[in-house]
Amino acid sequence: GQQLNQSPQSMFIQEGEDVSMNCTSSSIFNTWLWYKQEPGEGPVLLIALYKAGELTSNGRLTAQFGITRKDSFLNISASIPSDVGIYFCAGPYSGGSNYKLTFGKGTLLTVNP
Amino acid sequence: DVKVTQSSRYLVKRTGEKVFLECVQDMDHENMFWYRQDPGLGLRLIYFSYDVKMKEKGDIPEGYSVSREKKERFSLILESASTNQTSMYLCASAYLGQIYEQYFGPGTRLTVT
Numbered sequence: 001g002q003q004l005n006q007s008p009q010s011m012f013i014q015e016g017e018d019v020s021m022n023c024t025s026s027s028i029f030n031t032w033l034w035y036k037q038e039p040g041e042g043p044v045l046l047i048a049l050y051k052a053g054e055l056t057s058n059g060r061l062t063a064q065f066g067i068t069r070k071d072s073f074l075n076i077s078a079s080i081p082s083d084v085g086i087y088f089c090a091g092p093y094s095g096g097s098n099y100k101l102t103f104g105k106g107t108l109l110t111v112n113p
Numbered sequence: 114d115v116k117v118t119q120s121s122r123y124l125v126k127r128t129g130e131k132v133f134l135e136c137v138q139d140m141d142h143e144n145m146f147w148y149r150q151d152p153g154l155g156l157r158l159i160y161f162s163y164d165v166k167m168k169e170k171g172d173i174p175e176g177y178s179v180s181r182e183k184k185e186r187f188s189l190i191l192e193s194a195s196t197n198q199t200s201m202y203l204c205a206s207a208y209l210g211q212i213y214e215q216y217f218g219p220g221t222r223l224t225v226t
Contacts, residue, residue: 040122040219041219042203043203043217088155088156091213092213099161099169099212100158101158105153
């Protein structure tokens with residue numbers, strides 16, 4: 001089946017540092033999404049990407065749709081303690097159903113003040 | 114702001130009980146979803162509904178059923194709860210034309226003893 005591989009699995013950084021994480025797929029995606037989940041809450045949509053090569057920002061967050069359409073990257077600049085959480089990439093399932101999302105396993109981010 | 118609410122944050126039920134999890138969204142979204150989230154397995158789709166009384170099975174529908182009698186409300190039913198259904202259950206909703214941009218509720222952590 002289709003899989004999304006996220007790396008790194010976890011990160012421990014100091015407040016103020018920049019963060020980079022990525023997501024790769026075994027198949028081509030036409031849409032990439034990035035979600036953040038804080039402890040005890042549901043995921044929140046951060047950024048949606050619809051075009052290969054697209055670079056989209058949301059505040060201190062920037063995400064890119066890889067040109068090969070098999071990867072995507074999320075960068076967080078000048079991290080703050082409230083950036084703590086699990087970051088998930090997601091993309092449409094290519095198995096025939098046009099409503100299913102495949103989610104990566106997530107990158108756990110810890111920010112030390 | 115889109116708001117997706119779930120009836121309970123925490124629930125403890127006994128094996129064999131019938132369990133109802135309720136989800137309500139206030140943005141007139143056509144699409145609604147039920148996921149479960151387990152460590153190491155990520156988010157997995159249980160059921161999807163694209164309209165009132167319409168439903169599609171997700172990846173793991175066994176042991177579950179759903180009901181959508183009104184557009185804003187999507188219920189997940191565990192017919193006879195089992196311990197392997199102990200999990201975090203997440204409801205989500207999305208517009209018809211933006212099905213991948215899903216808005217999640219806070220989740221219900223269900224424990225079956």
